[in-house]
Amino acid sequence: MRFRAKMIDIGCFNHFTRVVNTISKLTKTCTLRLTTDKLYFILSDKVANGGVSMWCELSQGNFFDEFQLEGVSTEHNEIYMDLAAENLSRALKTAHNAKSLKIKLTNKHCPCITVAVELPSLSRVSRVVTHDIPVGVIPRKLWNDFKEPSVPDFDVSIYLPPLKTMKNVVERMKNLSNFLVLEANLNGEMNLKIETDLVSVTTHFKDLGNPSWGDNGSQDSTQDRDPETMMDVKVDIRKLLQFLAGQQVNPSKVICNIVNKRIVHFILLHEDVSLQYFIPAHE
Known part of the structure; x- marks a missing residue:
């Protein structure tokens, strides 16, 4: 498996950072799903057991200038991993005035998402701040646990x-x-x-x-x-x-969808981001 991406537009930095900050406010840990054209942040607590659920979808082409992915196989060209959203949010905060941002999947004692931030420098030698965020790669047999939620049959x-x-x-x-x-x-x-x-x-x-x-x-x-x-x-x-x-x-x-007495489903729409959030009814 391989993954590397690069971002050089300051507007994209800031927008991506806002998205990740939002995710980190909603959940401590989440699943990051990478495909060739999209990134997904997923929280799949069982709503039936009282937990909230989240599905955030981003088109990578609206954020990254370079994006290369080799998944678990040619047939399944995707990568799923668990990570602490707060750690990614904290790493991106150093990219406020960055010249470039690189993200890649590495193996440093354990699988990591490595975030390399190139900062402006008065000298010819650039300054690079690197963050290694431990992740847990999810095996193919468990991917079905992270399917996109369907819009409920709301009232x-x-x-x-x-x-x-x-x-x-x-x-x-x-x-x-x-x-x-x-x-x-x-x-x-x-x-x-x-x-x-x-x-x-x-x-x-x-x-x-x-x-x-x-x-x-x-x-x-x-x-x-x-x-x-x-x-x-x-x-x-x-x-x-x-x-x-x-x-x-x-x-x-x-948008707010209500299933009477059962669940409330929120959909946040932005031109290049959509976020769904489910809160079950309290009995």
């Missing part, structure tokens, strides 16, 4: 308000309860609700808009429903806040 799909606004609301609610009810309808309305024995608080959002999903059939069951009818899901407020507070990608749109 409501709605665009979210600005994430910063929503984060500020949820942060205040966190002081009142450990759980939050997120509800929305097909009329572009969404509510965030806290209900305890001592207090009941609701924040209302209107005119958010509902995405059209075309012919995929996900909303077939909603056609005859009153658009005012609310569908809801009760979630751990810390998991929701972790998602809202970690975003540095500056997405153009964020």
